[in-house]
Amino acid sequence: MGALEYLGTKASQLIQTTAFTGLTFGNAAMIAIGLLFVYLAIAKHYEPLLLVPIGFGVIVGNIPPAAGMSVGVYDKYSVLWYLYQGVSQGVFPPLIFLGIGAMTDFSTMLSNPKLVLLGAAAQVGVFLTFLGALTLGFTPQQAGAIGIIGGADGPTAIFLSSKLAPTLLGAIAIAAYSYMALVPVIQPPIMYLLTSKKERLIRMKTPRQVSRRERIIFPIAAFLICGLLAPGAIVLIGMLFFGNLLKECTVAERLANTARTAMIDVVTILLGFCVGASTSADHFLTPQSIGIFALGAASFAVATAGGILFAKFMNLFLREKINPLLGAAGVSAVPDSARVVHMVGQKEDPTNFLLMHAMAPNVAGVIGSAIAAGVLWSQLADK
Amino acid sequence: MIHLLAAAAAETAETEGFSFSLEPLWHDQGLPLAIMGMVVVFCALITVVIFISNLPRLMALIEGKPAPAKPAKPAAPAEDPDEMIAVIAAAVEAALGPGARVIHTQQLTPRELSWAQQGRFEHQTSHKPR
Structure with missing residues (x-):
């Protein structure tokens, strides 16, 4: 009998050490969401490079830790906590920007500079959402971090929220990346609504050839301009243009190659996984997250509309008209929004190739949203 | 779950219920x-x-x-070089036969290219010398 009792207490102790006892409904719901992400990535090919790490991270992050064990992202000095420092201290996003810079070809932008303005106009989404979040009772810091979702730039959003609103980081990152994956769903209705068929048929002139020397001078000069005007942006912008210089100078090909392949892959794995693991239900399932998701969708829509309307506004003054669809590419989800512009353009006229032109406002949008993040950071950071 | 939500809401002070205020x-x-x-x-x-x-x-x-x-x-809209004129003349001869002469060449603006070109073409073929 004593042996049976002994076994009974041991069994109950064993059950106490499993995670089942601490598993809340919220954790289970988040694990289901993680599984859905992994399913969407594998079966439907929705942004698999992001959704597989994030999805699995969500599953890992929602296993409740047993008492006294330091394992989770928020448990100080656990392994995941160390990895998460790259996110919470804003280390990973600039490294991603380095890789993006080493992948980006700025030559269409250099050959048609006026399209850069569309990338600036789309940032209206950031600031209007910032105001919207303020009216809903978020603090200015939180509102700034939520607004930057409209910049459609995952790393920028993570960077800014790590600086301004670390508690909202998980929700903001997930919202930013989800909407980036949903660009082909969010943008086209707005594009059809705001443009006429005649406007969608406008053709763009073939861009001129850009010399190697121009492509080398551009990242250096553009960094000086942006960095001096918005010093808060130097971390992101600096890495972006540094990566681009590595690519364009052609003498550091090995470094450029590492930055755009191995390095960005390593950082994407760590970033995606840690962001996923930071969404444990008690941090993520809050009324605020719902607000963030709603505001995020609004900011994407406003950014798209802002770009298109600004293109139409520019057409009032330009002799050589711009296809206003290109405005939608100012939303800097590279290269998805450019691809959406191309697809919508081709639906009207299958021989109209807008992709190359759309890349100009697209990469300008990356610069624009990084500057917007710099401004928000410098003005809202606790001094 | 409910107590978690409450904790989160309390943590961030005045954001409960999204009170709207300008x-x-x-x-x-x-x-x-x-x-x-x-x-x-x-x-x-x-x-x-x-x-x-x-x-x-x-x-x-x-x-x-x-x-x-x-x-x-x-560079683009420059005067047609001699070589180009020779090519045009050869093309004209191939299409219209010998006896056709190139009298004038001119760079067309993009707007002229479609309709005007078609008009000129019809005009030229309407009195094809035999």
């Missing part, structure tokens, strides 16, 4: 910041645009060529 917009970190942000973004990118637009001229300066923008532009 009041925070008038603070320094409201509308003025948004407008300033938009202005800085535009200023930075407009400066970039101005720089990029002048980049070809700058390149010419660096490379030490005297006339910067000029050689780029006239």
Whole structure:
């Protein structure tokens, strides 16, 4: 009998050490969401490079830790906590920007500079959402971090929220990346609504050839301009243009190659996984997250509309008209929004190739949203 | 779950229930910041645009060529070189037979290219010399 009792207490102790006892409904719901992400990535090919790490991270992050064990992202000095420092201290996003810079070809932008303005106009989404979040009772810091979702730039959003609103980081990152994956769903209705068929048929002139020397001078000069005007942006912008210089100078090909392949892959794995693991239900399932998701969708829509309307506004003054669809590419989800512009353009006229032109406002949008993040950071950071 | 939600809401003070208020917009970190942000973004990118637009001229300066923008532009709509005229003449002869003569060549503007070209073509073929 004593042996049976002994076994009974041991069994109950064993059950106490499993995670089942601490598993809340919220954790289970988040694990289901993680599984859905992994399913969407594998079966439907929705942004698999992001959704597989994030999805699995969500599953890992929602296993409740047993008492006294330091394992989770928020448990100080656990392994995941160390990895998460790259996110919470804003280390990973600039490294991603380095890789993006080493992948980006700025030559269409250099050959048609006026399209850069569309990338600036789309940032209206950031600031209007910032105001919207303020009216809903978020603090200015939180509102700034939520607004930057409209910049459609995952790393920028993570960077800014790590600086301004670390508690909202998980929700903001997930919202930013989800909407980036949903660009082909969010943008086209707005594009059809705001443009006429005649406007969608406008053709763009073939861009001129850009010399190697121009492509080398551009990242250096553009960094000086942006960095001096918005010093808060130097971390992101600096890495972006540094990566681009590595690519364009052609003498550091090995470094450029590492930055755009191995390095960005390593950082994407760590970033995606840690962001996923930071969404444990008690941090993520809050009324605020719902607000963030709603505001995020609004900011994407406003950014798209802002770009298109600004293109139409520019057409009032330009002799050589711009296809206003290109405005939608100012939303800097590279290269998805450019691809959406191309697809919508081709639906009207299958021989109209807008992709190359759309890349100009697209990469300008990356610069624009990084500057917007710099401004928000410098003005809202606790001094 | 409910106590977790409550804890999270309490943690972030006055955000419970998303009370709507326009009041925070008038603070320094409201509308003025948004407008300033938009202005800085535009200023930075407009400066970039101005720089990029002048980049070809700058390149010419660096490379030490005297006339910067000029050689780029006239290159396309330049007078037809002799070689081109020979090609056109050969094409005309192949299409209309010997006896046809090229009297005048001119670079068409993009607008002329479609309708005007079609009109000229019809005009030329209407009195084809036999």
